[in-house]
Amino acid sequence: MSDLQMVWFRSDLRTLDNRALSAAAERGPVIAVFLTSIPQWQRHDHGANKIDFWLRGVAALREHLSGLNIPLLQRRIETYDEAPDALLKLAHQHGATALHFNREYPLNERRRDAAVERAFHDAGIAVTGHTDAVAYAPGELLTGKGEPYSVFTPFAKAWHRQLEGHRLALTHAPAPQTRLAIEADPAPSRELPDACDTPLDASRWPAGQEEAGDRLERFLRFRGRHYRRQRDFPALPGTSELSPYLALGMLSHRQCLQAVMSDNDGHLADGDAGLTAWANELIWREFYLHIAASFPDISRHRPFQPHTRDLAWRDDDAGFRAWCEGRTGYPLVDAAMRQLVQCGWMHNRLRMVTAMFLSKHLLIDWRRGEAFFMRHLVDGDFASNNGGWQWAASTGTDAAPYFRIFNPTTQAERFDPEGRFIAHWLPELAPLAVKSRFFPSEAQRRDTGYTLPIVDHKAARQRALDAFKSLSS
Secondary structure (H helix, E strand, C coil): CCCCCCEEEECCCCCCCCHHHHHHHHCCCCCEEEEECCHHHHHCCEEEEHHHHHHHHHHHHHHHHCCCCCEEEEEEEEHHHHHHHHHHHHHHHHHEEEEEEECCCHHHHHHHHEEEEHHHHHCCCCEEEHHHHHHHCCCCCCCCCCEECHHHHHHHHHHCCCCCHHHCCCCCCCCCCCCCCCCCCCCCCCCCCCCCCCCCHHHHHCCCCHHHHHHHHHHHHHHHHHHHCCCCCCCCCCCCCCCCHHHCCCCCCCHHHHHHHHHCCCCCCCCCCCHHHHHHHHHHHHHHHHHHHHHHHHCCCCCHHHHHHCCCCCHHHHHHHHHHHHCCCHHHHHHHHHHHHHHHCCCCHHHHHHHHHHHCCCCCCCHHHHHHHHHCCCCCCCHHHHHHHHHHHCCCCCCCCCCCCHHHHHHHHHHCCCCHHHHHHHHHHHCCCHHHHHCHHHHHHHHHCCCCCCCCHHHHHHHHHHHHHHCCC
């Protein structure tokens, strides 16, 4: 079949506003490919919650592609090194004349994509990588010195200043094509290997572009304009909870930003404070993707700030286990960690609080916490997760100053003022008066069975300050 186009889906599981799919459909009939690579994903610390959501997203994509008469071919590979051969074999088998994919930016993914491009060029088959996950390809936004931005605020200003309409223009799903003689593969089993933990109940996070679109609509209709006021209060439904859908591309950033502009008189940088604050969070996501592409050392588990490589992290397995299990004795930290383990998601304010507690109060290497989050988060995204952890640990871009160390008790008083979030996740503390929930007395801990604090805030803060001060900047 002449001009048969092959589209390789990865973390862009949608037919709406998909740059690679749209470009391919303009050039000829399309077949779709997905390479399941569970062992590789596990090496990247993706856990059962994310992998299960990923596979359910592929199943939802299959249904949408079927409605367009686009067959989905699925293959299993062990590592990304096998991707070039697997894709070439399919291209030769079906006579595809071109391969399309949307670019990804962490180091292993970029190496994989480069290897695929070389293999297809060598085979004389056209291959095109499309810019889809970001408005600007890495390298397009540079400082006055011609360097990548490493601080968010000037990045965001340049993002807005240089924005042109085509960067956020939506590409629509292709029209149904004439049915091909190529049949879609039978839907594979979504059963995870024995090495995986049991994923969360799928009803908590339904997969697919329809669910993503519905959640976006509900968020903007009912909560978007309250976002700035409510986003830091974990007991309130103040955030979008769209991060899992953005992480796997069941929803594009363009769909989100176009929806904001539709509700905000065409504006992103001004207008309604809630809507612009949420749009700013989407730009943060893009900033971290640019960092992943421009500074590959972070993909090698290295801190962005080189001088922090010498920080004397503590070996404290007991403390790490207590943090993982929500047994630190600091109610807001423990409630947040229980939310993570039971929901596969954590409120963003609490991601900062818990990450700073591990890296500053316990002085435990942030990389251990980064990996733990990835193993549990359904929205696990390398660039955003790494960026957030390095911010909290004062090792990254735009990092919190090392002397900024959140007090978990005052954070609870400020952002859970009625103690509702704590009472929900730590029901043993629910009978206590609100003020006592933030940091119970020894007697109250004894009576409720709640653990004693594993570290004193004041002493831990000083220990962290001393450790950072010892570094040569």
